Amino acid sequence: MAWVTGHQLRLYNSLGRLTEDFTPSADVVGLYSCGPTVYAYQHLGNMRPYVFADTLRRSLRWKGIAVRHVINITDVGHAVADSDTGEDKLELAAERERRSVDEIAEFYTKDWLAALTALNVQPADEYPRASAYVDQMIEFAKVLEDKGYTYQVPSGLYFDTSKSPGYGQLALLDLAGQRETGRVEHVEGRKHNSDFALWRAEEPGVRRIMRWNSPWGWGAPGWHLECSVMSMALLGDHFDIHTGGVDHRELHHVNEIAQSEAFLADDRPWVRYWLHNEWVLLDAQKIAKSAGHTLRLADLVESGYHPMAYRLFLLGGHYRSQLDFTTTAMDAAQATLRRLIARVAPLRPLPRVETLDEARALADGTGDQAALAYVEAIDAAITNDLATPRLLATLQDALRDPEVSTAGLRVVVAAADALLGLRLGDLEASEVDQRRTPEDLAPQEVAAIERLIAERTQARKERNWARADEIRDELDALGVQVTDTPAGPTWQLR
Numbered sequence: 001m002a003w004v005t006g007h008q009l010r011l012y013n014s015l016g017r018l019t020e021d022f023t024p025s026a027d028v029v030g031l032y033s034c035g036p037t038v039y040a041y042q043h044l045g046n047m048r049p050y051v052f053a054d055t056l057r058r059s060l061r062w063k064g065i066a067v068r069h070v071i072n073i074t075d076v077g078h079a080v081a082d083s084d085t086g087e088d089k090l091e092l093a094a095e096r097e098r099r100s101v102d103e104i105a106e107f108y109t110k111d112w113l114a115a116l117t118a119l120n121v122q123p124a125d126e127y128p129r130a131s132a133y134v135d136q137m138i139e140f141a142k143v144l145e146d147k148g149y150t151y152q153v154p155s156g157l158y159f160d161t162s163k164s165p166g167y168g169q170l171a172l173l174d175l176a177g178q179r180e181t182g183r184v185e186h187v188e189g190r191k192h193n194s195d196f197a198l199w200r201a202e203e204p205g206v207r208r209i210m211r212w213n214s215p216w217g218w219g220a221p222g223w224h225l226e227c228s229v230m231s232m233a234l235l236g237d238h239f240d241i242h243t244g245g246v247d248h249r250e251l252h253h254v255n256e257i258a259q260s261e262a263f264l265a266d267d268r269p270w271v272r273y274w275l276h277n278e279w280v281l282l283d284a285q286k287i288a289k290s291a292g293h294t295l296r297l298a299d300l301v302e303s304g305y306h307p308m309a310y311r312l313f314l315l316g317g318h319y320r321s322q323l324d325f326t327t328t329a330m331d332a333a334q335a336t337l338r339r340l341i342a343r344v345a346p347l348r349p350l351p352r353v354e355t356l357d358e359a360r361a362l363a364d365g366t367g368d369q370a371a372l373a374y375v376e377a378i379d380a381a382i383t384n385d386l387a388t389p390r391l392l393a394t395l396q397d398a399l400r401d402p403e404v405s406t407a408g409l410r411v412v413v414a415a416a417d418a419l420l421g422l423r424l425g426d427l428e429a430s431e432v433d434q435r436r437t438p439e440d441l442a443p444q445e446v447a448a449i450e451r452l453i454a455e456r457t458q459a460r461k462e463r464n465w466a467r468a469d470e471i472r473d474e475l476d477a478l479g480v481q482v483t484d485t486p487a488g489p490t491w492q493l494r
């Protein structure tokens, strides 16, 4: 086919659990990635799905395939513990932090987007917010109801999974087994344990903060509904690739598929390729939000690591392998990054490369056969289900290879970084190495910071949260990080 150059792009499809050739079904490939629930800071593990999706996106671009990327923002409907009933994660956070749900969502969305920028993740084309699509979700559920896929119980409207042929195929679900095991919450009137809520009705006597009226009474949409509705609204009924963390392969994506295929009823798979990233582990456990303190990218930066070192740490493992997060591994990543920057800095400026064709043409232009071979090796690595560890090794080989000319090496480094996104073309060694400390500031700068912090403390005392946040943003812009301790606020420079 005309669009294929070099090696065929091959991806591991969770649907069928096989590595398959990737063939786009349209001129612009639709890519949907399940996004964050914005009720708390995203931890380091949470960042892996987006670095992974970014790698996928860069790889498609590398093969000359245009992409439209959508990442949703869950600001409603996600009940505690991923269940269908109980309080909403956002409403709980709003209570805890004494802020409105809108403020909570806004604050954590901004923080997440800033982390993505720091990690050099290319912005998605759309970041739909679930709360803006509730009307469409109700319409979607009505269609399912008309088609006879649903039933109503006191806690809401449920999807009857026994009516969905092939339910659970993505998860290789043994439905009979699942019905027997007891590890499922009890929902009054639910027919099968695998049935899930399309609409979560308000419990009697409980008035939710985020509530909508629906044919099934006041309440909020079920969590799974949003991704089906928003992806179809923004990418069309069918699209090519859906990504998320490996947990979604077992439940969330299973339910998305069931309701979407019931809705479309066109005897075609809803989405063709399902890709899932594995966990980042901390002390052999999945990093999680609920364990008290959440380890964030900002914590790493505060400890002197550059965000690109974390990106390098992630790319050093294949996306389908679990990764152990340790200080030793981060130190190694930071050292590797430092050495990489020192080695490539003298080669700058690097040429602009995004695609294999561009890299080949440039390498051809240098007449350097060794460089051309490295470009092909880079292509072989990335097309092999995004083998970033091999790609990194190939880059290191090229940097050590005396056969490669300087002009050729420029092309190889630019080509590798089109896929790795490590900012090899512009990251300064000094950025990676140095942390500013308050000692680096002039006394009047320190005084200005202290004044802002005092003003913020006052604003918080007066419960003027908006002003307090405004000041925090101002401090943020100055590179000042404030930590509130029982003894009062302390600050550091990032």
Ligand code: AMP
Binding pocket: 034, 035, 036, 037, 038, 044, 045, 046, 047, 048, 049, 244, 245, 246, 247, 248, 277, 278, 279, 280, 281, 286, 287, 288
């Ligand atoms: P959440 O905001 O909890 O819905 O998580 C956002 C995304 O991060 C989902 O795709 C999760 O599967 C993924 N995720 C959560 N924890 C980890 C982890 N420790 N390692 C890798 N991915 C994770």
Ligand code: ZN
Binding pocket: 033, 034, 035, 227, 252
């Ligand atoms: Zn989703």
